Amino acid sequence: xxxxxxxxxxxxxxxxxxxxxxxxxxxxxxxxxxxxxxxxxxxxxxxxxxxxxxxxxxxxxxxxxxxxxxxxxxxxxxxxxxxxxxxxxxxxxxxxxxxxxxxxxxxxxxxxxxxxxxxxxxxxxxxxxxxxxxxxxxxxxxxxxxxxxxxxxxxxxxxxxxxxxxxxxxxxxxxxxxxxxxxxxxxxxxxxxxxxxxxxxxxxxxxxxxxxxxxxxxxxxxxxxxxx
Amino acid sequence: xxxxxxxxxxxxxxxxxxxxxxxxxxxxxxxxxxxxxxxxxxxxxxxxxxxxxxxxxxxxxxxxxxxxxxxxxxxxxxxxxxxxxxxxxxxxxxxxxxxxxxxxxxxxxxxxxxxxxxxxxxxxxxxxxxxxxxxxxxxxxxxxxxxxxxxxxxxxxxxxxxxxxxxxxxxxxxxxxxxxxxxxxxxxxxxxxxxxxxxxxxxxxxxxxxxxxxxxxxxxxxxxxxxxxxxxxxxxxxxxxx
Numbered sequence: 128x129x130x131x132x133x134x135x136x137x138x139x140x141x142x143x144x145x146x147x148x149x150x151x152x153x154x155x156x157x158x159x160x161x162x163x164x165x166x167x168x169x170x171x172x173x174x175x176x177x178x179x180x181x182x183x184x185x186x187x188x189x190x191x192x193x194x195x196x197x198x199x200x201x202x203x204x205x206x207x208x209x210x211x212x213x214x215x216x217x218x219x220x221x222x223x224x225x226x227x228x229x230x231x232x233x234x235x236x237x238x239x240x241x242x243x244x245x246x247x248x249x250x251x252x253x254x255x256x257x258x259x260x261x262x263x264x265x266x267x268x269x270x271x272x273x274x275x276x277x278x279x280x281x282x283x284x285x286x287x288x289x290x291x292x293x294x295x296x297x298x299x300x301x302x303x304x305x306x307x308x309x310x311x312x313x314x315x316x317x318x319x320x321x322x323x324x325x326x327x328x329x330x331x332x333x334x335x336x337x338x339x340x341x342x343x344x345x346x347x348x349x350x351x352x353x354x355x
Numbered sequence: 356x357x358x359x360x361x362x363x364x365x366x367x368x369x370x371x372x373x374x375x376x377x378x379x380x381x382x383x384x385x386x387x388x389x390x391x392x393x394x395x396x397x398x399x400x401x402x403x404x405x406x407x408x409x410x411x412x413x414x415x416x417x418x419x420x421x422x423x424x425x426x427x428x429x430x431x432x433x434x435x436x437x438x439x440x441x442x443x444x445x446x447x448x449x450x451x452x453x454x455x456x457x458x459x460x461x462x463x464x465x466x467x468x469x470x471x472x473x474x475x476x477x478x479x480x481x482x483x484x485x486x487x488x489x490x491x492x493x494x495x496x497x498x499x500x501x502x503x504x505x506x507x508x509x510x511x512x513x514x515x516x517x518x519x520x521x522x523x524x525x526x527x528x529x530x531x532x533x534x535x536x537x538x539x540x541x542x543x544x545x546x547x548x549x550x551x552x553x554x555x556x557x558x559x560x561x562x563x564x565x566x567x568x569x570x571x572x573x574x575x576x577x578x579x580x581x582x583x584x585x586x587x588x589x590x591x592x593x594x595x596x597x
Contacts, residue, residue: 280520284513288503297499298517301492302524305531312535333527344520347437351512 136221137229144233158238159245162195166249181254185314188250188263189270189307192242196271197299199238200278201285201292203230204349208286213353223349224342231279231345239271255318262317262327266310269330276341277302283348305333364443367592370583373576380572387566395559402556409556411469417564419462419483421571422490423525425455429497430522433515443579445511446586448518449501450578454571456494462487482536486529493521507586 436444
């Protein structure tokens with residue numbers, strides 16, 4: 128009975144956030160535009176030669192995706208904490224971790240998934256070969272999902288802080304470095320014609336670790352932020 | 356036992372106890388560090404490959420070791436503070452962070468100086484140096500989060516969550532960085548810290564680690580006293596004198 132209620136509540140949170148985002152879709156588009164703009168900077172800063180850009184293309188796509196999803200994460204919980212919704216969730220008796228996970232999931236569908244879908248296009252513009260598309264998409268799927276949860280912890284910690292966005296990046300980026308290493312390495316291996324299974328499996332392991340422990344940390348952080 | 360624990364964790368008692376403990380850490384720390392320095396710089400034999408340049412190891416390796424040790428100590432103190440709501444543990448975590456960050460910086464600086472004669476450049480993206488650098492970022496993030504709250508209790512608890520998340524991530528970061536460097540360059544760079552080091556070179560290293568541990572005990576006693584004073588500045592036991 129209780130489990131059914133929890134699933135229903137999580138489902139409601141998920142759908143509510145999607146509806147809210149649908150009504151303000153221009154805000155949803157901003158991280159995506161930022162992503163494309165940042166990847167445009169690299170050829171301008173280095174060289175227009177595709178054969179040279181190809182060497183760094185996987186890394187550039189990954190760094191830009193990290194920055195774009197971090198940018199969107201800053202306001203994840205802010206409006207809910209400010210208008211008191213979050214307090215109601217804490218008091219509702221439902222497991223807070225589930226509700227927050229549902230919120231993070233809807234956030235990922237709105238920002239992470241568009242980045243992943245866009246990435247082959249951006250990668251191709253940087254000279255990424257067609258063979259590496261699969262590795263790029265798979266690694267970014269796992270990586271952005273993990274980053275959403277990690278960033279959710281950071282956003283929950285910094286929700287009451289002024290100038291939280293710089294602080295959020297400072298907290299989350301060091302924790303996200305393993306994702307960057309495995310992700311861009313998977314792309315690099317696929318470009319060299321090797322099987323990217325190893326780094327992808329490591330990414331999946333980190334994803335499941337974060338998925339299992341992340342909601343606990345997130346709900347602890349939200350409780351601290353809401354308490355006073 | 357709990358009674359004893361609560362008595363120890365009360366600020367006036369801890370303040371006095373730390374005051375008496377500090378010199379017991381401080382003087383032995385000075386003696387062991389001086390002994391290890393003399394032993395390492397003068398008495399230990401020179402390396403057949405690196406000559407005298409390897410002697411910076413006696414500062415580099417212990418400080419790298421301390422930087423990770425202090426992070427774990429900090430995370431344990433933060434967890435104790437979060438779970439049992441002991442304010443003194445939070446204060447200890449707050450006091451430990453800058454010491455740990457300093458050791459991390461020292462490890463990075465000495466590693467960089469060591470790299471100049473060995474590798475010919477000031478910086479190499481070597482696994483150990485890179486994970487030390489990320490550790491420094493973790494320390495800096497922790498201190499930045501702590502300082503961005505006005506309310507010390509919220510700062511304590513929020514940064515405690517971060518320290519625990521960080522300590523779970525430290526091994527992942529360490530091994531991912533190691534994996535990253537071994538893929539990009541075959542393991543020839545690690546020749547410098549080869550495990551087959553001569554015993555005569557090892558003694559000063561262990562003494563130096565002991566000395567750094569004692570120094571940490573001294574520094575955290577002093578810093579924790581300061582932290583207690585800052586947090587309890589309006590308490591009555593301070594006005595009454597000791």
